[in-house]
Amino acid sequence: MAPVAAVVGALSRPAPSASRPSTSSRRAQQIRCVATGPARSAAAHQAAAPAPSAPAPSVAATRRVPRSIEEVDNGAILGFAAELSEDHPGFYDAAYKQRRVDICNLARGHRIGEPIPRIEYLPEEVTTWGLVLGQLEALFPQHACKEFLHSLSLFDFRQDEVPQLEDLSRVLQRHTGFRIRPVAGLLHPRDFLNGLAFRTFHSTQYMRHASKPNYTPEPDVVHELIGHVPMLADPAFADLVHAIGVASLGADEQQLKHLVKLYWYTVEFGVVLEGGQPKAFGAGILSSYGELQHMAAGQAELLPLDVFSPLPRISYKDGYQPRYFVLQSFEEGAAQLKAYCRSMVHNIPDDVRAAVQLPLP
Known part of the structure; x- marks a missing residue:
């Protein structure tokens, strides 16, 4: 299973230089397919949902469920911290690797409630x-969803200054109650x-290699701040992301794998229709010049999202996404996701339900 935060493998690639063929007829056909995708009854959805065939034992009886953010381990790093693979652009750059070590150590030393360490970013x-x-x-005005465009204006991003996590976290807390916590790399x-x-x-707080x-x-x-943060300032989107988190x-383990895929195909590479046209809302598209052009050019398959059905294998090292799952609207997508997520919350302990503002059964 691909880790959740490995959402950017081949995340930002340069757009191909070759001219793109006209895709208007193909795009129209694809969008019609999305708009008229087969409807299924709630009963059929529930039957297809990845869930145990027998009643699941209490979660509390099988593993410890965190009661607060302080109990969520941000030290279980799976990779991409300071240990780089040989094919990484910065593998042979000793100064770059040391720079990442220093930044990752600041994240490891952070404690909830303390200000997030400010990074003095280098000129490069x-x-x-x-x-x-x-x-x-x-590219944003034409290809990003309206929710992203509205929220982007809240952050006043400038090309001559890398934003600080602490400043952005305060904006999020005012608008949706979300906050940012620094992490040293790829979390479990x-x-x-x-x-x-x-x-x-x-x-994360470290920067990609300048080469x-x-x-x-x-x-x-770059991926975190441009791709994720503006969308987390939108209340409807923030509630959708929160629902996925609560379900987790x-x-x-089987349901978690499906949640990871749902996160991938919505939060990371999600597309929503606006006036019949696909617009990006996923961070993996919005933070990648090449991926955004790829989506807009109609070179990927557009499919209606059925949150209860099995989803394809996650592809994060094979170039641009071969397909995108499309929401008719955020309202419809949120309703689908929340319906699926409700199937996993019945055995969450009452004190945890209260901590995440989930109604008691």
């Missing part, structure tokens, strides 16, 4: 940030999703 890191932001800002998927249940988003500003094999500060508290 600021240049990388500004280059990517400038490219994306030219259960820990990452558990954090969302307590309206906490775990974010490839349009590419990162792992979540970095009661999920068994």
Whole structure:
């Protein structure tokens, strides 16, 4: 299973230089397919949901469920911290690797309630940030969803300054109650999703290597801040993400795998229809110049999302996404996701339900 936070494998690739063929007829056909996708009854949905065939034992009886964000482990790093693979752009750059070690150590030392350490970004890191932001800002008006465009204005991103997590966290808390917690690398998927249940988003602070500003094999500060943070300031989207997090508290391993895929195909690579046209709301699209162009060019398959049905294998090292799952609207998508998530919360202990503002059964 691909870890939840490995949401950016091949996350930001340069757009292919070859001219793109016209895809208007293909796009129209695809969107009609999305708009008229087969409807299924709630009973059929429940039958298809990845759930145990027999009543599940109490979650509390099989593993400890966190009662607060303080009990969510942000130290179970699976990779992409300071230990880089040989194919990483920064593998042979000793100064870059030491820089990541230093930044990761700040995240490891952070405690809930303390201000998030401020990073003094190097000139080449600021240049990388500004280059990517400038490219994306030219594409957002036409290809990003309206919720993203509205929320983006709350943060006043500038090309000459990398934002600080503490400042952005305060904005999120005012608008949706979400906050940011620094993390040293790729978290275990259960820990990452558990954090969302307590309206906490775990974010890296290190920058991708300057030699490839349009590419990162792992979540970095560009992906986190441009892709995720603005959408988390939208109340409807924040509630949707929170619902996935709450469901993870009661999920068994099979259900968790399905939640990871739901997160991938919505929060990371989600598309929503606006006036019949697909618009990006997933962070893996919104933070990638190449992926955003790929989505807009109609070169990927568009499919209606059925949250109760099995989803394809996650592809995060095979280039651009071959398919996107499309929501008719955020309202419809949130309703579907919450219906599925409710199937996993019946055995969450009452004190945990209270902590995540989930009504008692």
